Amino acid sequence: MSIALLLTVGGLTTTGLYLITARSLSRIILGFSLLGHAAVLSLLIAGGSPRAAPIAGTAEQMSNPVPQALALTAIVISFGLTLFLLALAGRQQTLSGDDLVEDDLEDGRIANAQSSEEDL
Amino acid sequence: MIPVLLAAHLAGIVGASVAGYRSARAGLLVASIPPAITTIWALGQLNSAPQQAFYELHWVQGLGLSLRFSVDELALLMTILVSGIGVLVFFYSTGYFGSTAGPDARFPSSLLAFSGSMLGLVWADSVWTLFIFWEFTSITSFLLVGYKHVEDSVRIAARRALMITGAGGLSLLAGLLLLVRESNTTILDQISPATGTVGTVAAVLVLIGAATKSAQVPFHVWLPGAMAAPTPVSAYLHSATMVKAGVFLMAVMGPIFANAAVWKTVGAACGIASMLWGGIGALRHRDAKLMLAWGTVSQLGLLVTLFAIGSPKAVFAGIALLLAHALFKATLFLVVGEIDIRTGTRDIAELGGLWRAMPLTCAVATAAGLSMAGAPPLLGFMAKEAALEAVLGLAGAEQLVFSCAVILGSVLTVAYTTRFLITVFGPGPATVVSPPRLAMTAPAAVLSIAGIAGYIFVAAPNRLVSNAAIELNAAATYSLIAWPGLKTAFVVSLAILLVGSLLGLAISRQRVRPTPGSQGADWADAAIDGILTVAPSLTARIQHGSLPVYVVTMTAMAALATIPFLSEIPYLQLDLWNSLIEPFLAIVIVGSAIAGTFVGSRLGAALALGAVGLGMSALFVSYGAPDLALTQLLVETIIVVAFVLGLGRLRQSFPPVDTTWKAARIVIAGAGGIGVTLAIAAASTSPTGTPPLADVSEQAVEEGGGKNLVNVILTDLRALDTLGEVVVLATVAIGILALARINQTEVA
Numbered sequence: 001m002s003i004a005l006l007l008t009v010g011g012l013t014t015t016g017l018y019l020i021t022a023r024s025l026s027r028i029i030l031g032f033s034l035l036g037h038a039a040v041l042s043l044l045i046a047g048g049s050p051r052a053a054p055i056a057g058t059a060e061q062m063s064n065p066v067p068q069a070l071a072l073t074a075i076v077i078s079f080g081l082t083l084f085l086l087a088l089a090g091r092q093q094t095l096s097g098d099d100l101v102e103d104d105l106e107d108g109r110i111a112n113a114q115s116s117e118e119d120l
Numbered sequence: 121m122i123p124v125l126l127a128a129h130l131a132g133i134v135g136a137s138v139a140g141y142r143s144a145r146a147g148l149l150v151a152s153i154p155p156a157i158t159t160i161w162a163l164g165q166l167n168s169a170p171q172q173a174f175y176e177l178h179w180v181q182g183l184g185l186s187l188r189f190s191v192d193e194l195a196l197l198m199t200i201l202v203s204g205i206g207v208l209v210f211f212y213s214t215g216y217f218g219s220t221a222g223p224d225a226r227f228p229s230s231l232l233a234f235s236g237s238m239l240g241l242v243w244a245d246s247v248w249t250l251f252i253f254w255e256f257t258s259i260t261s262f263l264l265v266g267y268k269h270v271e272d273s274v275r276i277a278a279r280r281a282l283m284i285t286g287a288g289g290l291s292l293l294a295g296l297l298l299l300v301r302e303s304n305t306t307i308l309d310q311i312s313p314a315t316g317t318v319g320t321v322a323a324v325l326v327l328i329g330a331a332t333k334s335a336q337v338p339f340h341v342w343l344p345g346a347m348a349a350p351t352p353v354s355a356y357l358h359s360a361t362m363v364k365a366g367v368f369l370m371a372v373m374g375p376i377f378a379n380a381a382v383w384k385t386v387g388a389a390c391g392i393a394s395m396l397w398g399g400i401g402a403l404r405h406r407d408a409k410l411m412l413a414w415g416t417v418s419q420l421g422l423l424v425t426l427f428a429i430g431s432p433k434a435v436f437a438g439i440a441l442l443l444a445h446a447l448f449k450a451t452l453f454l455v456v457g458e459i460d461i462r463t464g465t466r467d468i469a470e471l472g473g474l475w476r477a478m479p480l481t482c483a484v485a486t487a488a489g490l491s492m493a494g495a496p497p498l499l500g501f502m503a504k505e506a507a508l509e510a511v512l513g514l515a516g517a518e519q520l521v522f523s524c525a526v527i528l529g530s531v532l533t534v535a536y537t538t539r540f541l542i543t544v545f546g547p548g549p550a551t552v553v554s555p556p557r558l559a560m561t562a563p564a565a566v567l568s569i570a571g572i573a574g575y576i577f578v579a580a581p582n583r584l585v586s587n588a589a590i591e592l593n594a595a596a597t598y599s600l601i602a603w604p605g606l607k608t609a610f611v612v613s614l615a616i617l618l619v620g621s622l623l624g625l626a627i628s629r630q631r632v633r634p635t636p637g638s639q640g641a642d643w644a645d646a647a648i649d650g651i652l653t654v655a656p657s658l659t660a661r662i663q664h665g666s667l668p669v670y671v672v673t674m675t676a677m678a679a680l681a682t683i684p685f686l687s688e689i690p691y692l693q694l695d696l697w698n699s700l701i702e703p704f705l706a707i708v709i710v711g712s713a714i715a716g717t718f719v720g721s722r723l724g725a726a727l728a729l730g731a732v733g734l735g736m737s738a739l740f741v742s743y744g745a746p747d748l749a750l751t752q753l754l755v756e757t758i759i760v761v762a763f764v765l766g767l768g769r770l771r772q773s774f775p776p777v778d779t780t781w782k783a784a785r786i787v788i789a790g791a792g793g794i795g796v797t798l799a800i801a802a803a804s805t806s807p808t809g810t811p812p813l814a815d816v817s818e819q820a821v822e823e824g825g826g827k828n829l830v831n832v833i834l835t836d837l838r839a840l841d842t843l844g845e846v847v848v849l850a851t852v853a854i855g856i857l858a859l860a861r862i863n864q865t866e867v868a
Contacts, residue, residue: 001804004697004706006797008739011710012732014793015717017675021668021785024774030725033759034713037736038796040748045804048811050698050743054829056817063744064811065829071748072834073845079755080852086766087859098775107665110656 005045012038025089025099029082036078040071121161122175122189122243128154129236133229140225145214147228152210155235158203162196166583174245184306188246194588197439198242198368201446202361206235208563209356212454215559216352216461227267231353234260238361242368246306247296250369254292254333257362258285264353265346276645277345283648284342288332292369295325299376308372313379323380326373327387334366334420337393341640344401344413351457354409359416360450364442367420370427371438371592378430387428392525394421399532403539406632408456408466411540412449415492415533419445422529426507429522432596433513436589437506440600443581444491444503447571451488452540454564455481459544462554469632472548480561482545484568491571493537494530495617499574499581502600504530508609527616534620539628546628578602672785675792682795685802693805701742709735721773726763730756747830 012034019031047067052059054068089099132154140147165173173191180186191199210231217224237256244250259282266278299322303312314322330336335343346358357363370387377383398418402411423445426438458481459474460466475482487498494504508530511522574581582600589596604610697703709732716728733756740749816829824832834842 001694001801002696002698002702003694004702005739006694006801008706008709009800010793010797011706012713012793013796014789015710015713017671017789017792018785019717021671021675021781021789022777023668026722026725027774030716030729033729034716034732037709037732041736041739042796042800044740044743044745044748045800048804048807053744053746054813056821056827056829058827062813062817062829064813065816065833066811068745068748068830069833069838071745072751072830073841075748075751075755076845077848079759080849082759083762084852084855086762087856090766091859093771098771100775101667104665104667107663111660111664 001045001049005041009038009041009045012041023100025085025092025101028101029085029089032085033078033082036074036081039078040074043067043071043074122173122191123177125154125158125161126236126240128157129232129239132232133236136228136232137225140228141223144217144221144224144227145219147223147225148210148214148217151228151232152207154232155203155206155210158199158239159207162199162203165191165196166200184246185248186246187249187252188307189240189243189249190245190309191243193584193591194368194371194439195242197443197584197588198364199239200584201364201443202235202238202242205356205360205446205450205567208566209352209450209454212355212457212560212563213350213352215557216350216457218461218557226263227350230260230263230267231356234264234357234362238365241365245308247300247308247311248306250308251289251293251296254329254365254369255286255289257357257365258282258289258333261285261346261357261362264357265349267350267353268348271348274348277342277348279648280641280644281342281346283651284339284644285332288329288339291325291332292329295322295329298322298325311376313376315379319377319380320382323377323383324386326369326377327383327390330366330369330373330387330424331390332366333369334363334424335394335417336366336390336421336424337397337417338640340394340398340417341638341644343417344410344638345641347407347409347413351409351453351460354413355450355453355457358413359453360446363416363420364423364446367423367427367438367442370424371435371442374427374430374435374592384428384430388425388522391421391423391425391428392522392529394418395425395525395529396421396532399529399536402536403532403627404633404635406468406635408459408468408471408540408544409453410635411468411536412452412456415536415540416449418529418533418536419449419492422507422526425522425525426510429510429514429518430593431510431514432589432593433506433510433598435593436585436596436598437503437510439588439592440503440506440581440585443585444500444571444574447567447574448488448491448498448500451564451567451571452485452492454560454567455485455488458557458560458564461557461560462552463550464553465550468543471544471550472546473550474548474552475545477550477552478556480565484561484565485545486541487568487572488564489537489541491568493534493617493620494613497572497575497602499571501613502575502578502581502602505601505604505609505613506598508612509607512609512612527612530616531620531623534617535624535627538621538624542625542628543632575602668781668785672788675788679788679791679795682798685798688802688806689798690805694801699742702739705735705739705742709739723764723772725774726760729763730760733759745830747828 016031016035016038019027019034022028022031044067047064051061051063054062054065092099132151136147136151139150175189177187210228213227213231217227234257237253237260240253241250241257244253262278262282265281266275268274269278298318299311299314300306302314302318302322303310305311313319332339343358343363347354349358395418398414398416398421401414402418405411405414419441423438423441426434426441456466459471459478462478463471463474465471491498491500494501507526511526512519514522578600586597586599589598712728712731712735716725716732719725719728733752737749737752737756740746740752816833819837820826820829820832824836826832826836
């Protein structure tokens, strides 16, 4: 198995994870895209070594078509997710003037209830 | 028949709720139908040849997850007790709540839910079934203890009962899981005897479960509190049936833990402590109901001791006592409930003289009390006799310890029985304020007479008890003896009766002191309050609402989970690259990704993302995946365009990064990246099979009529998945449209 590809997966995952822990939604979108790439590449690597394109009757040794079909699905779904998140970021921008992900209100209420001992 | 009976209970719960909305009495009568059917069925099983009813409802077969029931002899005995006493208690409740009681759906349906749960528990034949119904009984008990929930003290008592029995349930689950892991089966009958350290740990865990349920020292504190429940509940759950679940568990598990020494020592220590402390408690309290409750702790202690000893004779005596205790203790509770209703008090300082006002009730209570004390000619006598013979028949130090404990416990039993009967029915000032209620007297009388009839027609209880005992221990071929003659045990028995009744007389002549508070209960409540303080502060710490922190926490945990992969990777089989273009593309992709991560402007980041996508496309080409390359190219183009379009709304540059977090984020992200790399390296170097290329090719050409395998898989062989994908994209499109519209209206 190719170390170059493994490192590519590692690099994409690291940058992706770093970005999705950001506060800015557009950075999170970038992170999701990079993680999507890492996932697709992982699927391909797990399917076996690279060979000729999986076209019936053209070669003795073909790449495994099943992970490719899965990867194709993954690409399309992460495409949809990215576009949807972009639309969310645009809406957040319009409503609040920036695209920051705020702390969850309900969770914050639980934390506050503990400190103030009033609610709950 | 088992599923029918369980379904009847479920239907009965609904029916009792509906009828209860009209009147409590109607609800109670409807609720008594399923136990009545069950009792009749169980009595019918007695007469037929010994055959075990069995039923299994599979859920996940490979994991042994199923609801599995089997009605063996012990379960049959318990069924008759649970359902038989159940019918009487439902009937009694109609008198307890009176004809003027308003609608009440909650009481009849929860009481029936308990009855059904208890049946499921005694019929259970797999550890999962046992555990689920065990917990059901805890929950229904909580609902019933908390019936008068408007009072603070009642809620506290209910909470205490739930927390203690619930914690015991978790301990039981842990013990059962250990047993399942050791013997590789979830079926109770097939679990092999536990040995070694695992056996010891499992024995202690199961014992804790049994001790919490059967109110054994030091977990007994919930039972006196549970007396806050209406008296029918106390009679049914907290004396006759539910508290027997722990004893039942010990009977069933006894053969499995026969080799674990700790089962006997810890179990017997618990049992003896409860037997003596419960007896003392019954002598100290002045509430008649609490006297009985402490007496129950004591009696359960004797039962636990007998099953912990586990010798054939002890098992036989245990089952005989289980039957006798259910009959006499339920009777006494029912009597106390009647006295409470008719005189308006349960305080023995205000009671007394009731033999004149309530002669029938007095007779019923006396018969049951004598059975509890172990006096002839009653069922309790034969059971106590068997218990004495069992402990006197032991050898060496065991004989000394167990005999002394049981004799002392029995003296206390006789003493508190005497005190109960004298202070309630003997000379005293009590005045009856309300007319007799037949619905309350009759069920108590039936149970009391059963105790007498069990002595006269000894063959009937003997069949129940000896069959169940033989099933648990093949050597337990004993029978109940009505008149033993002048044997050691009988002489000891007479001595116990004499000493105990004198002690009881002496104590009941003393002035009644104020009821002592229960320190144990206070400690238990303090512990529960502690949990309730710690839990929210812990939640507030973990669940504080910051998305980045959640992601970081999960990533860190996932990265830790990949550490084992380090040893799974065949490092020497790794190549540097498959083709020379790979390292070049890897540098382009990772370099662009890093640039996109740290660049300050949004446009720059979008372009970097596009570069990563193009690099990926090229990589797909080199990997023999032209379809992926084409799709990626198309998708990447659209995303970059969309980003640039969307940027029109967003600001040019990202908001500044919080630097205090930055280092931590980089470290955790790096750990996550390394973890994923390790996992993929391990997974890709250990394939579990070869891809079915020939099959897929043939299928694609013949069935799909195409040669591009990836295309045929997506559009033909897995067409439904692709349809689902199209639906996802359509949903996304609708969502984006909606979001965009909101923007327009807001702007307008």
